[in-house]
Amino acid sequence: MTFSDVAVSHQPLSDSLLFHEFVHVEQYRQLGISRFAELYVRGFLGGGGYDGIRLELNAYSLGARSESAPGSPFSVESEVGSWIKQGKF
Numbered sequence: 001m002t003f004s005d006v007a008v009s010h011q012p013l014s015d016s017l018l019f020h021e022f023v024h025v026e027q028y029r030q031l032g033i034s035r036f037a038e039l040y041v042r043g044f045l046g047g048g049g050y051d052g053i054r055l056e057l058n059a060y061s062l063g064a065r066s067e068s069a070p071g072s073p074f075s076v077e078s079e080v081g082s083w084i085k086q087g088k089f
C-alpha cells in the first residue's frame with residue numbers, strides 16, 4: 001500500500017509490485033492526497049469493492065503494459081495525466 005510517496009508492504013516488493021506502487025505515487029503527486037483519497041474511496045464504495053477503484057485499474061493496466069513490452073518505454077507521468085484529463089478516475 002502506498003501513502004503519498006511511501007510504499008509499505010508485509011512482503012518483499014517484487015519489480016511488478018514496486019512498479020504498481022510507483023504508479024500510485026505518481027497519481028498522488030498529480031492529484032494530491034485529498035483528491036486521491038476521495039477517488040479511491042468513491043471507487044471502492046461506488047464500484048463494489050477493490051475492483052471498482054479506477055486508480056487501481058490504471059496502476060494494473062500500466063503494469064501490464066510495462067511487463068508485456070519491456071523494450072517499449074512510456075511515461076507514467078503522461079499516462080496518469082491523460083487519465084486525469086479524460087476524467088477516467
Ligand SMILES: [Zn+2]
Pocket residue numbers: 020024056059
Ligand atoms: Zn494499488
